[in-house]
Amino acid sequence: MPAAAPTWDPQQYLRHAGHRSRPFLDLLARVPELPAADRPPRVADLGCGPGNATRLLADRWPTAHITGFDNSPEMLARADELAGPTVGGGRLDFAPADATDWTPPPGTYDLILSNATLQWVPGHSDSFPAWIAALTPGGTFAFQVPGNFDAPSHVLMRDLAASPRWRDRLGDVLRHGDAVLPPGAYLERLADLGCEVDAWETTYQHLLQGADPALDWVKGTGLRPVLTALADDRGATEAFLAEYAELLRVAYPRTTHGTVFPFRRVFAVARKAGDA
Template sequence: MPPTASPTWDPDQYLRHSGHRARPFRDLLAQVPALPAAPDGHPTRIADLGCGPGNVTVLLAERWPGAHITGFDNSPEMLRQAGAHAGPTAGGGRLEFAHADAGTWAPAPETYDLILSNATLQWVPGHADRVPGWVAALRPGGVLAVQMPANFDAPSHTLMRELCASARWRDRLGTVLRHADAVLPPTAYLEQLTGLGCAADVWETTYQHLLTGDDPVLDWVKGTGLRPVLTALADDPEAREEFLGEYGDLLRAAYPAGQHGTVFPFRRLFAVARKP
């Protein structure tokens, strides 16, 4: 399984930590400025690239109730879950979902007032190469808003990579994971967006998630970063449980439980850019 292959997603597992996962989306949305007025007879157009199960895409409809909002994802499992949110919105707009891969999605000939991507582009090798085309597809005054995890040097990732590269697992798992450079430094995005003529704001935030329950960090990564491993071992339940046991032991040592739960620091990168 090459590192660019799409893992199989489990919406229910992903949504187990939906409160924590929705916080960065809300924080990103709070920094999106007012969108340009839509031309007469045309609704505001919004694309949510990598919409997942659609639980946060609905927040776009709350802020822009008259907009035509399309959530795109390449996971059939996620799109099936998202479909429950599709339909007319309170302000006369509509919310729909469609299959698309963020690595190849080309908005043309459509134009958009807002293209948003939340916790998706870290899965797309070379995603920065897609940014000029997305900016070009914005109407004048339109906005590109992006949030990505920037914690690939955290123990949850480094321990996973080290275990996959160990003698026991390297033959089966040595190539399935992303590398530490899956997300560029903040300055790279700022320079790129500014070079495209945008007024850009790029920043990082480290969330201190307080997780509860047994093996909560393992439970978290089962919904996201561990998906390539779980996909690669899907046909071998015994090996899957062996890997989870080894990895769980490492995570408990790296993220010890405290009196009130397990603290899970998580750094994320944000970028909001307005087209002239």
């Protein structure tokens, strides 16, 4: 039986909002100007989460109609608090959608952006042709995904879940190292669709504070499938977290300045052929 879709906790996710927003801003800085038109720009944020990053799009395109999409009711409930007119005369709204089968009509958007979402979608690059088709000529598809599935945080998580104590309950709930592609593979696939592509990777050196900050980070994202699978058993949840936290303390030791948490991310910005 397939593992249940993870449930999300917006409050936990936002505990590291500053660090999590940095890749979004770096991605946004590389997005070119959108096609000129006699209407406000149309922008889609696929996997918008709690909307804290989505609203930053209105700073770049004040008149745009921006729609954030997500498949988590918990995240959308938090994001809806931000919906409404923007100060530049545009509009921000949110709607349910799943990136596994989201296919807007051709020519719908001037920008489709996805921030730290596609790693949850197996075979997501197979959707690239439909998403590029959904852009207006000269429009842009831009995304970033974590590229840290071989980092200690994820390797230790997978190893622990597959250990004799936990494998019956957790053996099939976590993603593996091939959840995302290398930058060059994204570049090639998008270039094959006739796009002008900029692809790169960056490893951020996040300096985290507090007790067990690496655990606190992954509780908001990568650990969600485990927390979902064990949600009905508080004792098991606490036992897994205690084992995992001990492993993380060794892999990410505290220093006099805090805990250094390296995090690799993969980026791609693809501009569709046509008038800018």
